[in-house]
Amino acid sequence: MGTAKGDMDAFLNNDYGQEMARAMQMLAKDPHTLFLYQNYGRVGWTLADVPKEQKIDLPIIEDVQMGMSIGLSLSGFIPVSCYARWNFLLCATNQLVNHVDKLEQMSDGGYKPGVIIRTAVGSTVPLYPGCQSDGDYTNAFRLMLTNIEVVVLREAEDIYPAYTKALRLAKAGKSTLLVEIGNQYENQ
8 A cells, every 4th residue: 555645646647636636726716715625635635736725624524514615605705615425425415405405595596605515426446445435426416406516527627627617606606516436536
């Protein structure tokens, strides 16, 4: 098994990882953008070049993280709420489905949260992480979310345009859920 530095270097030499880092740098150019995340592995690596004043490194409080994202959005920020895997985002389902997705409708257009939500289908290579870390709930969430666009980032070339659109939508008070494919980080 490699070192964390070696793993990060390999990640940054991968087209998928490079494009994700480039998209995060693009988002960071907007001074209203804040990144909420738990600093480990790929998510942290893609945020390495984001200014520290735009990053909020959180403990494992997924539901609170989504609540904070709503509040930040309604206060004029563009939160990029990063969840390493779908299985972690499940802990924030109430806030995502019942609040981010429905707030505009519940407030008769008075509140329009523009949140960029980032998650991933957990990678199964080089090591299988277990059934609690490899879930793909994309289709289930597409059924539950009526106002949030769900975008799957299948290839490296999908990433930058999808995040560019998500930023534009967030500025207009629309949220986007972007789903990474974890195994793509392993393709060289």
